[in-house]
Amino acid sequence: MFIRNERSIKEFIQSYPVVSTLVIINLILWLIINFLQLxxxxxxxxxAIGYNLYIAAGEYWRLVTPIFLHGDMMHVLFNSFSLILFGPALEQMLGKFKFIFAYLGVGIIGNIATYFFEPLYYAHLGASGSIYGLFGIYVYMMIFRKDLMDSGSTQMIRAIVVIGLIMTFIRPNINIFAHLGGFIGGLLIAPLVLRNVRGYNPWQRRSYRTDDDSIQFDPNRWNKKRLLPPKIKKNLPWIIIGILALFGLLSRLF
Incomplete structure (x- = not known):
């Protein structure tokens, strides 16, 4: 589920338009606010920043808008990388509208938890609540919808969740309640969004049109060169886990 088979950025964008749009929004806003400082x-x-005092005063959009804002470069890169890695399978399985509902829904739940459990003058931003909400949906699948996940993906999600929760409590300046609220929100929303869904198919969009506009699979698809050597492909989940752990360590140090 988490091995990317797209052959180009263009194909990834065409296959997963919602994930791509969210990542682009994250990066553009970060560039405008933090890099270019316009x-x-x-x-x-x-x-747009989440500020409990203003939310209490009736500015409820601040429960949504912080999802699209980020602080330093590691913050936006880590969340965007996580979305690229864990978002596509859910976007395909749920469809565009249910995926948007799930992504924003769990993020809002995380921000609501922040509002109730953090001080009135607490300010926050970031998509981490939504990312942890996706983890919550995957954990629900791992426990209650095993038909939707293969064993390799199950092992990877188990390791990622453990690492993520540990990093939540040991890294400084982390919105713990957004992480936990988003994760719990994912568990709660999963039964609703996973109703009547099918398992992830990495080749679903890998189709080609002929002159009669009918959809056919490329007959030479299986004869093409493999994108990754077998050893790397076999150990890719653990390589990704190592990269995520390294990102977390770097963000803590710098």
Whole structure:
């Protein structure tokens, strides 16, 4: 489920438009606000950042908008990388609208938890609540919908969740309640969004059109060169886990 088979960025965007759009929004807003530091960026940040005091005053959009804002470079890269890795399978399985509902829903639940459990003057931003919400959906699948996950994906999710929860409590400046709230939100929302879904098929969109506009599979598909050597492909989940752990360590150090 988490091995990317797309042969280009263009194919990835065409296959997973929602995930691609979310990543692009994250990166553009980060560039405008943090890198280019444009005046409009500061206006967007002040209008959209999660601030419990303003939420209490009735600015409820701040339960949603912080999902698209990030702090330093490691913050936006880590969340965007996680979305690229764990989002595509769910986007295909759930469909565009249910995936958007799930992604925003768990993020909002994480921000609501932040509002109730953090002080009134607490400010926050980031998509981590939504990312941990996706983890919650996968954990629900791992426990209650085993028909939707292969054993390799199950092992990877188990390891990622353990690492993620550990990093939540040992890294400084982490919105713990957004992580935990998003994760619990994923567990709660999973039965609703997973109703009547089928397992992930990595070749579902790998089709080619002929002159009669009918969809056919490429007859030479299986004769093409493999994108990854067998040894790397076999150990790819553990390589990805190592990269995630390294990102977490770097973000803690810098």
């Amino acid at each position: 005046p409009i960026g500061f206006m967007i940040r002040d209008w």
